[in-house]
Amino acid sequence: xxxxxxxxxxxxxxxxxxxxxxxxxxxxxxxxxxxxxxxxxxxxxxxxxxxxxxxxxxxxxxxxxxxxxxxxxxxxxxxxxxxxxxxxxxxxxxxxxxxxxxxxxxxxxxxxxxxxxxxxxxxxxxxxxxxxxxxxxxxxxxxxxxxxxxxxxxxxxxxxxxxxxxxxxxxxxxxxx
Numbered sequence: 108x109x110x111x112x113x114x115x116x117x118x119x120x121x122x123x124x125x126x127x128x129x130x131x132x133x134x135x136x137x138x139x140x141x142x143x144x145x146x147x148x149x150x151x152x153x154x155x156x157x158x159x160x161x162x163x164x165x166x167x168x169x170x171x172x173x174x175x176x177x178x179x180x181x182x183x184x185x186x187x188x189x190x191x192x193x194x195x196x197x198x199x200x201x202x203x204x205x206x207x208x209x210x211x212x213x214x215x216x217x218x219x220x221x222x223x224x225x226x227x228x229x230x231x232x233x234x235x236x237x238x239x240x241x242x243x244x245x246x247x248x249x250x251x252x253x254x255x256x257x258x259x260x261x262x263x264x265x266x267x268x269x270x271x272x273x274x275x276x277x278x279x280x281x282x283x284x
Contacts, residue, residue, distance in 0.1 A: 115160055115181075115258065116181060116183045117152050117160055117181055117182050117186060118152070118182075119153065119187070120189065121152050121182065121186055121187070121188055121189070122153060122188075122222050123148070123150050123178075123189065123205070123223065124149055124190065124191060124224070125147060125166075125169060125195075126227045126230070126231070127144035127146060127147070128144060128147050128246060129143060145166075145246055146168065146169040147246070148164050148177050148178075149161065149163055149223055149226055150162045151223045153189075154222075157222075158225060161257055161258060162181035163230070163251075163253065164247070165243075165247045171195055174196070174199060178199065178203060185204065186204060187206065188203055188204055188205040188206065189206055190205060190206075190208070190220075191208065226257070230250075230253055234249065
């Protein structure tokens, strides 16, 4: 799924945000700075009605270097990127068409960037509802599965998910551990 979905590059206008996956339900710091959670960058194409293609990527650390590497692989050069005004994203505005917007509260950020927050909510609900545990080691594969199943809504020739899985299974090299 990951290999087949990596052929897409997002274009036009996109929304960028990050989220945190994993960790145990114990008291402690939430979000940025949490020791037991993994940073995931989420990019969503803007469409007049609903959101477009998505790209998700696990980051080793939420730094400008890792974020730029991810965006270079998933976003076309002339794409306009909208994000919250966060220091990691502000450093990207020098090299990319990134426009950080100020959101005073979390609720305001959801209003400004509804598509990316909708995808994050769907991702987390899917993970909670489908998987009992998501390991950090294989998180990129879970993210690839989510985006692989999410993105085909825009194909002109939509086959069933079964047909697409059979085709992918027959044409992809076996993964050995």
